[in-house]
Amino acid sequence: xxxxxxxxxxxxxxxxxxxxxxxxxxxxxxxxxxxxxxxxxxxxxxxxxxxxxxxxxxxxxxxxxxxxxxxxxxxxxxxxxxxxxxxxxxxxxxxxxxxxxxxxxxxxxxxxxxxxxxxxxxxxxxxxxxxxxxxxxxxxxxxxxxxxxxxxxxxxxxxxxxxxxxxxxxxxxxxxxxxxxxxxxxxxxxxxxxxxxxxxxxxxxxxxxxxxxxxxxxxxxxxxxxxxxxxxxxxxxxxxxxxxxxxxxxxxxxxxxxxxxxxxxxxxxxxxxxxxxxxxxxxxxxxxxxxxxxxxxxxxxxxxxxxxxxxxxxxxxxxxxxxxxxxxxxxxxxxxxxxxxxxxxxxxxxxxxxxxxxxxxxxxxxxxxxxxxxxxxxxxxxxxxxxxxxxxxxxxxxxxxxxxxxxxxxxxxxxxxxxxxxxxxxxxxx
Amino acid sequence: xxxxxxxxxxxxxxxxxxxxxxxxxxxxxxxxxxxxxxxxxxxxxxxxxxxxxxxxxxxxxxxxxxxxxxxxxxxxxxxxxxxxxxxxxxxxxxxxxxxxxxxxxxxxxxxxxxxxxxxxxxxxxxxxxxxxxxxxxxxxxxxxxxxxxxxxxxxxxxxxxxxxxxxxxxxxxxxxxxxxxxxxxxxxxxxxxxxxxxxxxxxxxxxxxxxxxxxxxxxxxxxxxxxxxxxxxxxxxxxxxxxxxxxxxxxxxxxxxxxxxxxxxxxxxxxxxxxxxxxxxxxxxxxxxxxxxxxxxxxxxxxxxxxxxxxxxxxxxxxxxxxxxxxxxx
Numbered sequence: 001x002x003x004x005x006x007x008x009x010x011x012x013x014x015x016x017x018x019x020x021x022x023x024x025x026x027x028x029x030x031x032x033x034x035x036x037x038x039x040x041x042x043x044x045x046x047x048x049x050x051x052x053x054x055x056x057x058x059x060x061x062x063x064x065x066x067x068x069x070x071x072x073x074x075x076x077x078x079x080x081x082x083x084x085x086x087x088x089x090x091x092x093x094x095x096x097x098x099x100x101x102x103x104x105x106x107x108x109x110x111x112x113x114x115x116x117x118x119x120x121x122x123x124x125x126x127x128x129x130x131x132x133x134x135x136x137x138x139x140x141x142x143x144x145x146x147x148x149x150x151x152x153x154x155x156x157x158x159x160x161x162x163x164x165x166x167x168x169x170x171x172x173x174x175x176x177x178x179x180x181x182x183x184x185x186x187x188x189x190x191x192x193x194x195x196x197x198x199x200x201x202x203x204x205x206x207x208x209x210x211x212x213x214x215x216x217x218x219x220x221x222x223x224x225x226x227x228x229x230x231x232x233x234x235x236x237x238x239x240x241x242x243x244x245x246x247x248x249x250x251x252x253x254x255x256x257x258x259x260x261x262x263x264x265x266x267x268x269x270x271x272x273x274x275x276x277x278x279x280x281x282x283x284x285x286x287x288x289x290x291x292x293x294x295x296x297x298x299x300x301x302x303x304x305x306x307x308x309x310x311x312x313x314x315x316x317x318x319x320x321x322x323x324x325x326x327x328x329x330x331x332x333x334x335x336x337x338x339x340x341x342x343x344x345x346x347x348x349x350x351x352x353x354x355x356x357x358x359x360x361x362x363x364x365x366x367x368x369x370x371x372x373x374x375x376x377x378x379x380x381x382x383x384x385x386x387x388x389x390x391x392x393x394x395x396x397x398x399x400x401x402x403x404x405x406x407x408x409x410x411x412x413x414x415x416x417x418x419x420x421x422x423x424x425x426x427x428x429x430x
Numbered sequence: 431x432x433x434x435x436x437x438x439x440x441x442x443x444x445x446x447x448x449x450x451x452x453x454x455x456x457x458x459x460x461x462x463x464x465x466x467x468x469x470x471x472x473x474x475x476x477x478x479x480x481x482x483x484x485x486x487x488x489x490x491x492x493x494x495x496x497x498x499x500x501x502x503x504x505x506x507x508x509x510x511x512x513x514x515x516x517x518x519x520x521x522x523x524x525x526x527x528x529x530x531x532x533x534x535x536x537x538x539x540x541x542x543x544x545x546x547x548x549x550x551x552x553x554x555x556x557x558x559x560x561x562x563x564x565x566x567x568x569x570x571x572x573x574x575x576x577x578x579x580x581x582x583x584x585x586x587x588x589x590x591x592x593x594x595x596x597x598x599x600x601x602x603x604x605x606x607x608x609x610x611x612x613x614x615x616x617x618x619x620x621x622x623x624x625x626x627x628x629x630x631x632x633x634x635x636x637x638x639x640x641x642x643x644x645x646x647x648x649x650x651x652x653x654x655x656x657x658x659x660x661x662x663x664x665x666x667x668x669x670x671x672x673x674x675x676x677x678x679x680x681x682x683x684x685x686x687x688x689x690x691x692x693x694x695x696x697x698x699x700x701x702x703x704x705x706x707x708x709x710x711x712x713x714x715x716x717x718x719x720x721x722x723x724x725x726x727x728x729x730x731x732x733x734x735x736x737x738x739x740x741x742x743x744x745x746x747x748x749x750x751x752x753x754x755x756x757x758x759x760x
Contacts (some may be wrong), residue, residue: 188539196629197439199539199563199606204630268547269540315517317538317561 001418003027005037009048009379011369013345019048021375024418029371039420043379046412049349051083051114051376053356053365055175055253056150056229056301057326059085059116061107062100063092068306068396070107070116073326076304076395078113078421080326081378081411084357084365085114085304089121090151096121096132098140105142112430113421114414117362120144122163122174126152131163138170145361148175150229151276153211155181160215164224171361173251175227176215178236179277183207188317190263190278198266200316203278205233212236216243216250225249227359230303232258232277234287241296251359253301254288256325256332261285261401271312271319272401275305292351293342299356302329306397324395331407334382339408364417375418384410394427434546434555435732437564438611443587446614450574451584453724453731459496460727470499473737476529478520479558480506480536485698486558486568489722490533493729499737502529517541521550529553531737539563539603554736562601567732568697569607571725572654573615575717578724579693580651589616594646596622596678597656597705598667600629604697605656609637622646624678626667627658643678647687654695655680655705671704681707685715693717 001023008016011029018033019026028035054077060068068076070087077085087104089095095104101118108116120137124130126149137144147167154160154176163174184207189195191202212228216239219226228240231252243250257275262282265273273279291297305322312319325332333352337343343351357366367373388402414422421428435441459465475494479487487503494501504524517536524532531554534542539561546555559565573588580591593612599605599621609619613636620638621628632639640646647653658674668674675681680694688694694706694716702708710716 191630193631193634196631196635197606199561199603202630269543270547310516310518313516313518315536315538315541315544317540 002039002420003037004039004041004415004420005033005035006041006043006048006379009043009046011048012349013047016044019369019377021415021418024375026369026371026373026375029369041379041413043412045383046379046381047345048369049081049345049378049380050353050366050369051378051414051416052081052330052352053360053362054082054085054302054304054326055146055299055356055360056303057085057087058090058305058322059087059104060091060306062103066308070104071111072394072396073304073306074108074111074113074116075427076324076326076393078414078416079394079411079427080328081330081380081414082326083114083376083414083416084117084362086117086119086146086360088150089119089148090126094121094125095119096124096126098133098136101137101142101144102140114416115365117146117360118142118144119146119148119150119175122147122149122154123159128152128154128156128159131159131166134163134167134172135170138172145170145172146175146227147172148177148229150175150177153177153179153181155211157214157218161218161222164219164226165222168224173225173227173359175229176211177229178208178211178215180207180211189266189274190280192263192281194263194266198269200266205235205280208233208277209235209239212239216240216248219250220246220248225251228252230255230258230277230301231288231297232280232284234284237287237291237296241291244296251298252296253299254292254297255303256300256329257323257401258288259285259292259336260332265401269316271314271316272323272399272403274316274319274321275323276321289336289340289342292337293347298351298359300329300333300352301356302326304395306395307399308397312399322399323401324390324393324397324399326395327393328388328400328402328407330380330411331409332402334409335407338382375415377415378411379413380409381412382409384408386410433736435566435736436542436546436555436557438566438569438607438614439564441566441611441614443614446570446573446611447585447587449570449728449731449735450577452735453574453727454584456730456734457724457727460723465496466498467496468498469734470494470497470737473499473530474502474528475499475531475533475733476502476504476524478504478524478532478534480534480541481559483535483559485722486535489725490558490729492726493733496726497730497733499733517544518548518550521545521548525551525553531556531733533558535559537561556732556736559603561603563603564607565603566607566611567725567729568604569611570732571721571728572608572695572697573611574724574728575695575721576652579717587615588612591617591651592620592649593617594620594622594650594653595656596643596653596680598627598658598662599623599656600627602656608654609635613637620646620650622678624668627662643684644687647684648689650688650692652693652695653680653688654697656697657699657701658705660704675704679705679707680710682709685710685713695721698722
């Protein structure tokens, strides 16, 4: 295996240290290391973080290879500093059986750019009616521990209760896409001042909050853990904060776009801003940032949702929902959390690597950067400033809401178990 | 003026008055035996209707023909659109055919804005109603009608006047376009509707809101009744038709509560017996038919100003240079 000597990296933003990577692990960490390596990297000014872990990625394969494949999606993940992603189950066919999750898992192994941990569907076909074979998916080679009908809400209270209970047998967790379906029939954007003016169907905050309230109560009742996908409202934050204060095993994630963008952008009617849950108000953004800073929200998860051009190059109502986000996540977190003083780099490592790995029970990821640990690492240049150009992305799709925006920071290098997947800002072809 | 007319929210007072004044001048031709003007000869206007509409489409078509434009009706039904062609490809097709203006009616809010902001086509985009967003020419013809009744004369606005807009505000593009335009022209708008049919966030709109029609009627100079679709009942917006018309319908008794000079308006099509009784609809205080006639004049004015302006700015030397309205119109 290639050996690396990284000079003067600021581990979690600390004082410069050298990092020696041999045989997939951190062999030595210290000042002015007197060791040799195949490749030397000058990391002056770069922050070293543990390889990022995404709890919420849509890789689209099988079924929508025109939007993304496991290969292109994991290349995008590596470019964003990720060493592991959780691939959501809403593929065609749906990842609701051992066969499909094993296929996705195997494609991830073949790609080699980051670990792909398939998420299993909670119910057959994401239909919300009958439990999928959760145990079989767990027992498969894919070893599924996170189950989600993401894109759809498990809205039947009994099905949700049973799922929460059932996955306890193998330390699984249900990740809920909280969206009360009746309150969001025909919904096109956040319900509020802007939706009223634009004449677009409203997606009220209460449709998210009512499900979260129900599910934290259900989880407490049956003694299970529950994870809330892409929290997007101030009210959701309050409910999760309350549940955590009760000591209940509730975790939550927020997307980068909900940390930065608001529904004012919808005034353009440009469907690049169409996403589920929808972009909310500035007050919600503020509450989400604070909650991520104080730990009420455990993780940043991208909800990377690639779509082909024709699904966005149309009128708002028929456009697909979702945004790509793997390659901009760390930059958005720097802008919204680090540069604002809400979170230091240690906090970023916690919310983007340690905690998501722990929620997903992902072995070998989210580990400290210390001698003997698997060398999953990202070197990030926070001094970089640049305009986002989706045409340069590794993802197959271009639906980035940050197009043309100035965002800080850039991934310089990513290491997956000691092998570079990205070097000097470029993918390492393999 | 801007190149497009997508919303009244983006329309300034001067431009709005220019349209009304121009419409006033153009309306003089509608009383003549020969109603046609040569203004848009050789120009192509496409009526792109993705949604059924008889009145608006006919009104635009009459306006276009009176200005001698070449009119193409591109209806979504029976065209490639119904076979799944995208808005983008439809627009590219119209562009390739040389459309100078596209009048678009679409069920999706924002579709005209998408067309206007895109590089799919270069002609003027005129919004003929998009989803539950806006219907700017309807608001313009309403303002035109109001001005004739309340403050007639070129250059005049609606300052100090009060207009009640009653009914399904939530789903109404007419209400949205009117609240912006009437406010721009100095009028005060009061929406009257059951709380279920008012959008969230309406407290931030430049209007008053009331749930009680009877208390509002004596204070207004005009009342505009919006159509209420029966199917709204099924989504629990109100319990029954009868209850709706009892609480929010305009009948003879309520008509009597209006000040002497106040008029009753309706954008059509009316649902008689629902939001308006036949007695009121057929009364001389009801301006519905007048509104239809005024719609042609206002749409002529919009086309004249948008297309006329573009022609004359970019016209080659040998193009017709009739920059002024014909003598008779002055």
